[in-house]
Amino acid sequence: MATTLDIARDNPNAQTIVAPLAAATSGEDMPTLIGLNREELAAAMAEIGVPEKQRRMRASQLWHWLYVRGVSDFAQMTNIAKDLRAKLAETFTIARPEIVDEQISVDGTRKWLFRFPPRGAGRPVEIETVYIPEEGRGTLCVSSQVGCTLTCTFCHTGTQKLVRNLTAEEILSQILMARERLGDFPDASTPQGAIVPSEGRLVTNIVMMGMGEPLYNFENVKKALLIASDGDGLSLSKRRITLSTSGVVPEIFRTGDEIGCMLAISLHAVRDEDRDILVPINKKWNIEALLDACRNYPGLSNAKRITFEYVMLKDINDSNADALELVRLLKGIPAKINLIPFNPWPGSQYGCSDWERIEEFADIVNRAGYASPIRTPRGRDIFAACGQLKSASERMRKKDREAISASA
Numbered sequence: 215m216a217t218t219l220d221i222a223r224d225n226p227n228a229q230t231i232v233a234p235l236a237a238a239t240s241g242e243d244m245p246t247l248i249g250l251n252r253e254e255l256a257a258a259m260a261e262i263g264v265p266e267k268q269r270r271m272r273a274s275q276l277w278h279w280l281y282v283r284g285v286s287d288f289a290q291m292t293n294i295a296k297d298l299r300a301k302l303a304e305t306f307t308i309a310r311p312e313i314v315d316e317q318i319s320v321d322g323t324r325k326w327l328f329r330f331p332p333r334g335a336g337r338p339v340e341i342e343t344v345y346i347p348e349e350g351r352g353t354l355c356v357s358s359q360v361g362c363t364l365t366c367t368f369c370h371t372g373t374q375k376l377v378r379n380l381t382a383e384e385i386l387s388q389i390l391m392a393r394e395r396l397g398d399f400p401d402a403s404t405p406q407g408a409i410v411p412s413e414g415r416l417v418t419n420i421v422m423m424g425m426g427e428p429l430y431n432f433e434n435v436k437k438a439l440l441i442a443s444d445g446d447g448l449s450l451s452k453r454r455i456t457l458s459t460s461g462v463v464p465e466i467f468r469t470g471d472e473i474g475c476m477l478a479i480s481l482h483a484v485r486d487e488d489r490d491i492l493v494p495i496n497k498k499w500n501i502e503a504l505l506d507a508c509r510n511y512p513g514l515s516n517a518k519r520i521t522f523e524y525v526m527l528k529d530i531n532d533s534n535a536d537a538l539e540l541v542r543l544l545k546g547i548p549a550k551i552n553l554i555p556f557n558p559w560p561g562s563q564y565g566c567s568d569w570e571r572i573e574e575f576a577d578i579v580n581r582a583g584y585a586s587p588i589r590t591p592r593g594r595d596i597f598a599a600c601g602q603l604k605s606a607s608e609r610m611r612k613k614d615r616e617a618i619s620a621s622a
């Protein structure tokens with residue numbers, strides 16, 4: 215099976231940058247400060263003997279350095295006394311993951327392959343993150359799991375078994391790394407206290423649409439997104455953060471209630487017998503249950519619509535009857551419909567609908583009053599388009615798992 219690298223190699227226009235991009239990976243065994251909420255940061259300060267009265271202030275300083283300035287070395291935290299910095303560095307890490315590979319598509323899309331420590335997986339794990347620049351915005355497509363437990367038949371990630379969930383730190387690190395590589399953090403020498411403009415940023419939007427099912431890793435995703443949207447930190451508006459789910463119905467209400475981000479649903483079929491095959495989680499929670507959960511999504515309004523993703527598969531789900539049924543199903547739900555031309559991958563069994571078919575389908579949906587943009591495939595040459603992400607991390611061997619539990 216061809217790998218990402220083979221495909222980039224075959225394409226003379228795709229630019230591949232390989233090592234030496236490795237960021238510091240030392241301190242792998244030390245506890246990280248990235249991904250801790252403010253209370254946890256204050257507790258970490260207590261651990262190293264910071265007096266109670268100073269803890270909140272120190273936690274705020276760290277928060278600022280980590281998420282506004284984007285530093286990855288305690289030595290850069292110039293308003294923190296030297297001996298405290300030394301103590302921090304002895305006890306904790308704020309190191310970023312290693313960049314195994316960075317590719318830039320002819321259309322400007324970038325894809326990174328990041329390597330994280332095993333954390334119980336037996337060996338280091340690798341995941342992909344994609345940056346898609348567009349007119350007036352830049353979207354970062356973030357992964358939530360290494361592999362996926364689900365097996366949607368048109369999705370490349372679905373062929374990679376779940377290795378493990380990503381931690382909140384690892385989810386956030388994808389944002390921090392992307393901003394660092396894009397030069398999207400303010401200059402480290404910006405005076406302390408200066409107002410740092412959020413206008414003109416390169417990463418303006420986050421979509422949880424990378425590898426994995428984010429609602430099967432709810433707590434870590436929630437923690438990471440609450441930090442990403444914190445107004446004193448990365449400051450990404452919740453209106454610009456979209457979580458996509460294949461339909462983990464019991465977690466949908468909590469997503470709106472506890473995270474408050476925008477919701478996207480991987481619908482892809484309008485009849486249960488078809489969706490059972492394309493998106494097998496449908497056998498557990500069918501279309502009716504899924505749409506009921508959507509109707510009850512907290513904050514749902516015409517100004518805050520749910521996006522329904524619909525991959526266009528030739529002769530499978532792309533007829534006019536399917537379009538009409540889609541319109542009927544979504545009646546009464548404030549919705550946008552995102553038509554995604556199928557992106558092929560090595561070994562995939564489907565074809566992408568013809569362009570005329572996609573347009574006719576879109577017309578029917580548009581005439582019913584729904585915005586239905588056709589998502590232009592981005593980064594296909596570097597294998598970065600929807601559903602093409604997959605890393606080589608293999609599921610932990612049974613022997614390794616047993617060895618870990620025996621030593622625990």
Ligand code: SAH
Nearest residue numbers: 369423426427458459460480556557600601
């Ligand atoms: N697991 C979540 C998040 C991944 S989002 C989910 O399924 O919603 C990635 C989006 O791309 C999903 O809508 C997914 O269904 C879609 N997708 C998967 N494989 C694709 C492919 N080969 N071509 C186009 N879209 C695909």
Ligand code: SF4
Nearest residue numbers: 362364366369372460
């Ligand atoms: Fe997993 Fe989403 Fe791919 Fe389905 S479409 S296999 S849920 S990543």
